[in-house]
Structure formats: structure tokens, C-alpha cells
Amino acid sequence: EKGGYQHFMIKEIYEQPKALKETISPRVNNKNEIVLDDIKLTKEDLEKINKVVIVACGTAYHAGLVGRYAIEKFAKIPVETDVASEFRYRDPFVDDRTLFIAVSQSGETADTLAALREAKEKGARVLAVTNVVGSRISREADDVFYTWAGPEIAVASTKAYTTQLVAMYLIALDMGLKKGTITKGKYDAVLNELKTFPEKAEKLLQDKQLLQELADKQFNNQNVFYIGRGIDDHVGREGSLKLKEISYIHSEAIAAGELKHGTIALIEEGTLVVALATQDHLYDKMLSNIKEVKARGAYVVAVAKEGNTEIEKSADIAIYIPNTLDELTPVLSVIPLQILAYYIAVARGCDVDKPKNLAKSVTVE
């Protein structure tokens, strides 16, 4: 059932090209139009919406952070992203002009479901992004986007996350085109690029050796830090969650610009820092952040776009992702982080697919 893989997690990491393809292909027709069958939001509906609220837990929340970026960028609607267990208890401002997006792989997470009900009660239109047909969240939502990732067995979410990212991009692009906040040229460019992702993910998955060797050297760390700016910070959070949940190493992700406001105090000789530097407009800033942590003795693993090799002068190791549009990097940059977390957990002898204290679907609060 694991198809020759040692664990479901690594099998599912390797299923990402297929999961991406199955999530993207049925949604784009031969005229490059996005077809979202289970989403009935019309142009008129969209015109009424003045705010989007994305709510989720854990990994799905991290997809929601990228969703905020994509919707603000392409559809020019203000977006808030919140964790479900916070959202529902803060008497959030939601009304009938709010589009509420619940992101949930299982579609059964108790807090996400409760938040959805709260938003619905306040009059919001509810869209669910989920991987499970017929799940509670899908049934209670007005509109649904199914991530066709296929069943995800490992507790640590991988292919569900990358397909959730794709869902957010497709929803944002579609909204942008309908609202006229994105040009057709830009829309085509982003969509065409997205269509290359199954292939690019496949390419990325071919060289895991560097990551495996890195894991074999770095598995004994007490603390790991992930730093990045903008969407790189969102991906860093996901990388950090992956590592801590399966390897039990304490890890933390912070916005790189926040380092000197506290966290840099914890960097010492040999501390592992994973620095994401995929964004052109933030690249120089990231190089300075890398130098700051290096100066305190950190061992830096940088993730950058291929070709940006000057990063090798500051980082100890560079991991490259295939070249792509800066807006879309999370779908690719998370993959090496998943693989690194996996091999570190394996090197530590952890029960990767069933980490202690965790359940695949959290149906209690």
C-alpha cells in the first residue's frame, strides 16, 4: 500500500506532481479559462464582497496565509487570515459582504467547522477548500473547491498543502479576472506558469540526495529556525511545523525582519537556520539576514531560485528550486523543506507517519 516507499509521508511527497496535475487540469479549459464547477460566485456576487476572511488550522492555515497574498495581489480585496480556534472566540467582524474561506484537508476539523458556522450565522458567503468529498465542511459551505490530492494518510500534511496553495491561486486569479483587477496578460502568464508546476515539482523531487546528506548531519539539533520574508515567511512556517511534528525538534519560523527584535538572541555556534530567499525584491534583504545569523555561528541552509548562485557566498548550503514567477514560489519551495523534515525524522528513528500526540483529523476542540 506504500508502493515501495518506507512511509506514507514520503510516498505522498512524491505524489505531489500528480496531485498538482489533478487539481489544476480539470480547472483550466482549452481557452485558458478557469472553470470552478462547485463555486457559484458570480461577477455580481464578487462586486458585493468587500472583505475576505480565510480560516483554518495548522498546515491549512499556512496555505491560507499564501491565499491572503494571492487574493490581495490578484483580486485586490482586503483579506484576513486567522486560525480557527482564535477566530471563533474573538467576535470577528463579519457580515453579508464577507467571503469566508475555510481551508481543511479533512473537512472535519472541529474548530474550522465551528468558525464556518459562526461566519454563516453572521451572513457571510462560505467557500470551502477541502480534499474530502462529502465532508462536513464541504456540506455546510455554499461553494466548494476540491483539492484532488487523493487520500492523505500520513499525519503530516504534504500533498494536501501544495494543492491547497494551487486552489488559492486559482480562486484568486479567477476573482481577479472577473473583477478586472488583473490584466488578461498577467492572468495568462500566471496560469500558464501554474500549469508547468507538476513538471517542475517532478524535477525538484529528482535530487533528494543533498537533503538526505544534510539530514544525516543535522538531525541532532536542539533548535532550528526558519526565516523568510513575505510568502517565504509563510512557507518557513510550514517547513517548521513539518519538522517539529515529526522529528520532535523544537523549531520556530519567524519573519526575517523580526530577527533582531528578539529571536537572534538564540542563534549560537552551529544552530541550524533555514533561510528562504526566493523573492527577487527581498533577495538583498535576505542576504543581509543570512549574514547576521552567520556572524553568530549559524549553519545556514538557503532556498533560492536556480541561477541566484551568489547566495552560496553567504549560506553554507544552497537548495535551488526551478525558476518561476515570484508570486508562485511556495508550491515549489516547500518541497525541499518537506523532504528535509522527513529525512531528519527518519535519522532520529521517529515514527514518521504517526507522530506522538497527533491525530490526522482533529474533530474535538
Ligand code: F6R
Ligand atoms: C500538519 C497537519 C495539521 C493539519 C490541521 C488541519 O501537518 O496535518 O496541522 O493541517 O490539523 O487539518 P485539516 O486540514 O484537516 O482541517
